[in-house]
Amino acid sequence: MTPDLHLWLIPVLPLIGAAINGFVGRRLTRQAIVTVAIAFCGASFAMALYVALRFSGLAIPHLETLAPWIRAGSFQADFAFYVDQLSLVMLLVVTGVGLLIHIYSIGYMWEEGGFYRFFCYLNLFMFFMLTLVLASNYLLMFIGWEGVGLASYLLIGFWFTKDSAASAGKKAFIVNRIGDFGFLIALFLMIKHFGTLNFDRVFQFAASMSVENATAGLLTAIGLLLMVGAAGKSAQIPLYVWLPDAMEGPTPVSALIHAATMVTAGVYMIARSHVIFERAPTALMVVAIIGTLTALFAATIGIAQTDIKKVLAYSTISQLGYMFLACGVAAFSAGIFHLMTHAFFKGLLFLAAGSVIHAVGGEQDMRKMGGLWRKIPWTWATMLIATCAIAGIPGLSGFFSKDEILWRAYQASWAYWLVGVVTAFLTSFYMFRLMYMTFAGEYRGVTSDHSIVQEQAPARSRPSAAQAHHGIHESPRVMLIPLAILAFLSIVGGWIGVPGSLGGSNRFDRFLGPVFRATAPAVKPQHAAPGETAPPEQTTEGLESHTGRGTELAFTGISVFAALLGLYLARLLYLRRPALPERIAAALNGLYAAVANKYYVDELYATLFVHPVVEGSKHILWHGMDQGVIDATLDNSADATRHVSDSLRHMQSGNLRSYAGWVAAGAAVVIAYMVWTGTR
């Protein structure tokens, strides 16, 4: 007898908040809007805490069916919710970080137009995200999946009067659609072969299938398609292009959606589908390789960015690459661990960056900042903590989770580890570069110059632009408190999962253990990764006895060294010798330009995909088929004026006889085909 926890309330509460703000928000005062949004989001968080408290008394996985949904023949999907250790972690992260960012937004968005709209979308996003996390079948999950995409589209385009914001929203939406196909086709394959989309039944089926070592079978296909979906949502190569552009949205949105929660949905989905992936080593390897490449690739781009939010965006992509790497080497709990710590420190980084931007009046170019640490000490302090965390400075949360991933990656293949360490070095470098450029040295901005501020934030009627005249100022308390809380979490968040080698007992891994280990295949998959292979699917205890603690500590030392090296280099280049970077850039002219221009990937995609479709539509169908094919030569008898107007008219079709020509030709093809079939 499991208790009824009314899980449905968790997603529905924010939905109610969204509905209230959406329908009557226009007539409410700002205080009322905030109260509604925070109250419903907070209630959701409280519910999540309640579930966590009752968790030990639940039979895991805990299923609650709200209402029957689709019953078509043998296929069945319900409005049902599913709680196990994995979804509980996600639930707490999403509601907790979500609540903090809601609070932060009060201060950040206070002066903006469309205040009610913002909170309505934000609550709507929470609804979809929680549906995604709590769903008990892939179909409901997909609805949440598409819903967060929609909410993210609305929020990226929030300042819709900015053209770049509108097109960034569209780009995000369409790139995500490409990923969604993969997901959708994977679902169709599941329906076809398993007849169900419910997690428990799908995993039962999958668990009963053998590991596809040599052959690429059904599970590999499903796994790869799910990977395509995850790559779209979590901004992995080659579908990462939307995330940097998504920074056009308000900063709290970047923090919530494009750092802490939505973009990690892909990682969650892969971890959730681990039963399938564990039996499809090829798919797993693809996940690992794409994750590794993305981590490195995005980190190199991050080095040359000058927009503070763009740096963080590429850093997010890179960190997501780590999580994929973890999943790819079947270290799902390590991936989720990093997901959680990342939510803390990356959320914090974005919020702090928002605070910086707020302080300097909308400026996002780091070249125009500098020396801010004295003026906004709180922001500086919290951001420093987050930077140390992401760089992997020992003792902070990022250190533990990254270390865990690197260690597990090494056990799969030294190549993964090596790239991981290089990325760790780059991460440390570009993050400290960001810190030095922003906070250290002298202020390089022109506070009194009105026009720059206007240029950077044309449509935002932000009075803080006016404040810029009066000087740089610390953000209000309502923004600083979330920063402080997240900073605290960034420090201590790692301690719940201290790996055994560092004297901890890795409680996090053990907590998630039941999810990932209960269904592990009896026969170990032979990981097809390049280089030395070790059986990846073993408990941490097993690994320790296998390789020994000393080795692991040595590797930890190397990654700490890499982080410190990055710190040192950044200090050298951006604090001690600020002229050096330019000289280096000049020396490596082509390479630097490529990196600064994000390797021209956007341009490549535009030429390869977008351009041909639009132009093809225009030229082949319009000019070609109609203007080109259709006769533009005219009867001699027609006079000159007629000639001109008719030739214009005849250039484009609209001609009935052409239409009949198509019908007749089509009919001929159809008849020919049918005669061919009939006489075959």
Place this chain on the structure above:
Amino acid sequence: MSLAFQASQALPRGTDYLRILPELVLSIFGMIIMVLDPVVDQRRNQKALGTLALIGSLAAIASTLWQARAPGLAFWNMVQVDTFSVFFHFLITTITAVVILTSYEYMEVQQIRVGEYYALILFGAVGMCLMSSAVELVLIFIALEISSISTYILAGFRRRAAISSEASIKYFLLGSFATAFFLYGVALMFGATGSTSIPTIEQHLRSGSIPVLAYVAIALMFVGLGFKVAAAPFHVWTPDVYEGAPAPIVGFMSTAPKAAVFAVLLRIMFQIHAPGRLGLIWVAAALSMTLGNIGALVQQNVKRLLAYSSIAHAGYLLVAFAALPQNGIPSAMFYTASYAAMNIGAFAVVSHFGGAGERYVTLEDYSGLGRRSPVLAAALTLFLLSLIGIPITAGFFAKFYVFSAALQANLVGLVIIGVINSAVAAYYYLRVIVVVYMHDPRDESVLPAVPLELGAALAITALTTIYLGLLPGRVLDYASRSAGDLLH
């Protein structure tokens, strides 16, 4: 041929009439409107006739529900009432009612005499209803002609606009052209099997080898019917006709006759077990989706854009025809219903926004609609999102079922083409949404308020769109049972 019929010189019985009750009701109301039209004062009683037509279509809905309790054959194996026919009767009569609601304001704004208009809609609905229940090619042909001729006329109802009469003549000539192909197919089918009754044809084709003549017959019938549903390569008329015809009528003719023709196509493809179905449908579906979506990318006129989108949607729908019968039929039926809801809704918005003479139909005109009329913009957005196929709207599940049915028949290639197409489609639908919300209005003038009737129509279509997107279970269940009925 035996002369047995002389022995059974019975008159039609009561149940016979019950089984064509919706058609009877619609015809009677149509005739009443026709008779009253010259009598009543046009200026004052515009609405009275519309209301009468509305009552007629509501009565038809009621009689459909009543009829559902007495399934069976009627009029000497001419029509068959079963869950399949009831589904389409209900759909078509509901579409009729909603279209009448959207026409109230439109006719007033465009200053068009209404009498014949409403009568033609009702008579057209008679033909469409009959198409879904007829099991005899003679009756199907006549019903098809009734629905076609009434739409030819309705397409030309904006008599002061040159493009409207042009739409009418194009639609009429090409439509008759296609009808001739269909008819030739029927003749060859008659030649191949010696009958025009669908059950008899089915028996004949099932026993023994299938004559080549039947293949050609299916091909020609597909040309005719494919034209009517705007499937490529017989889609060329669609953009022109949709652009020129009155907006509420486009909403009507892109849904109701299409639904009816799809019903006929389902009968021919699945009940007759049309030979050579797979390849034919495969190519037509792939072509329709691709040409429709690519054509829509560069459109500036919203009606034209929706016309291309309707070609694409015909393609998605055809995908279901390539699937196995037990999955394909219900998914096709579900798609028809979903598409009807969202498309009529979209055209209701277009018809209201168009203004007198349909002046405002380009994409630029729609800029800033979000600020000028949030309700209208929200409704349009919902319908467009549904057309894209976003979850919790009808369009999502419609596509979902169609593609999943196709995948169960191992049509991986077709599904991939479909899925890629639905991504391309997102681009141009989003373009409309972006214009609506993210551009500055060109014209700050106040839009006329949404009148009650149009509001009701929008509410019905919007709620249906969301209902089918949230709880598709019941409708799908019913459609599955219909599939069972159709396949015995």
Place this chain on the structure above:
Amino acid sequence: MVPLSYYLVLSGVLFACGVTGFLIKRNIITIFMSIELMLNGVNLSFVAFAAHWHALSGQIFVFFVMVVAAAEAAVGLAIIIAVYRTRETLNVDQVNLLKL
């Protein structure tokens, strides 16, 4: 005695002539006549098949086709008149305001 296929081929030829007329004629009325030609071709097929199968229903079909043709003629000619009134031309190549 005439083989059935002769009748069928004759009907096919008439149908093909109708299609050709639709494709090459400029005058809307002539185009419409081509459609009538197509329908006549179909009718011949019906009657021939009716004789072949000894099924009178084929002949019945012909009556219905005639009724439909008559109805189409009434409507079609009215539409042609309406077009002529707005355009003052019967040349189908000039009825092309609506285009891609």
Place this chain on the structure above:
Amino acid sequence: MLHLVLFLIFGAICVAGAVNLLVQRHPINSALSLVAVMASLAVEYLLLGAEFVAAVQVIVYAGAIMVLFVFVIMLLNAGEEARTGGSRVAILFGIPGMLAGSLLVAWVLITHSGTQEVSAGALPGPPREIANLLFHDFLLPFEVTSVLVLIAIMGAVVLAARPESIEQQKREG
């Protein structure tokens, strides 16, 4: 033998009329050749034993429908058709398509429809039996045609009438 000769003669007239319809550039000539096609088709129907159909063909088709055509040609004073350069699609795709399609169909008709011969008057269709079918088995289609005819009448009235605004303009002007 006589049967075949008659078939060939009237078949030839049919095809000649159809081709003439395409060749003639004045719609009146086209209409008259269409009448010729219809009349000779009526003879073919007679050869097949469908007397009633033959009679109706002459009365309804050649009589009523073609009169309507001629009437409209006269009403609109349609002259010779202009040689406008119209559509390359129709020539490049439509005509070859039509040719290919009709050759295929003809091939199927010749090889696959059975080569049974149809004797003159193979299927006597006395009006009495036709009536029995029409008013009993096909009662519903028969009744439904009334709706069709009704629509056609209404449509003709609506479309052929002058639009009100044009009238008003004329009155005002």
